[in-house]
Amino acid sequence: MADLANAFEQIAALDHDPDADWSLPGWLYTDPEVQALEIERVFRPSWQIVCHESDIPGPGDWRKLDYIGESVIVVRGDDGVVRAFANVCRHRAMRLVEGDKGCAKKFICPYHAWAFETDGRLTGVPMKSDYPALRLEENGLAKIDLEIWRGFIFVRLVDAGFPSVATMMAPFEAEVAAYRFEDMRCISDVRLRDRSVNWKNVGDNYSDNLHIPVAHDGLTRIFAKSYEIEAHGWADRLKGDLVDKPSSNFWESFYMKHLPAAPHLSPTAQRRWLYYKLWPNMAFDIYADQIDFMQWLPTGPTTCVLREMAHALPDDRREMKLARYANWRVNRVVNKEDTWLIERVQQGMASQTYGAGPIGRSEVCLRSFARKYRALIPEARLHKAPPAGWSKS
Incomplete structure (x- = not known):
């Protein structure tokens, strides 16, 4: 993985990308061999969000994230420290926990009752003398890298030199500080939504600026021409400012008129x-009333699952609750429109008539993603799929 990171840095540092004016080709959105390489080169080394620190407030509280065939437990130990472990018993590889969350004094394997502490130590083995090779201190739960950024917990499976979440978000620290992420609490727990599209289609659409005035009437009404996008290396920044003109849509108009003051934010905020999109598949949607996070995880060459959760500062005001409901009503329509779009893009990507499309200078976020992706998977420069078995050569 170190060689992969070195190659990535060398290629990403090139002054000119010869394919900069072309999108990623369609075959990358359907090919099983591509997905296998993405798992190793894109997802295993990348940070993935799990939850907020406040979601595991007490000793033994845990959350679980399943993706790309792995299962990771994030748990708060008796000492208050948050750690991450593989959800795999060291005896016969049994999953230790089921479900998305829980609380445990110990992790007891449901297969043979091996017992692991919340700090990962193996402390209990029935018939321990029956295992000649067993060393308790060498068979604790496998540790997973963990990072906490402004209260949110991230994990990664391997270290290949990719930047930390803090590094990716460094250009925006001054802007996000005012939102007090660390003090937020969950207002809508994890939702999983299956999508019949390649994971890259979700991310491409998220960062695409040109489709907003074409396909999102609601966003166009509330933002007018204020929508902007910026690419900052490992993270994209997108924003739209609410206009003063009342919308013809009830919930849009209600939100813009009745959103209560947030004293910790500037008038502009x-x-x-x-919106922030982090490499390769995570996004934060930040509003004055709440913050949503979303990640799109591959489940197959042409399928993925959206994993979503919402957090906010504690606020029991009735007008804030109504504003959050109005926010949800507005974005429910946007999500439905986006789902319709990406499903049809996915269908088009499967057509043999499509290779790669020209990409505009203004599509800076798509250009940035494609540049990094080509560095990791050079075959992505081919506009048509190579013969089967190409990834083995």
């Missing part, structure tokens, strides 16, 4: 919808 109060009226701004702010």
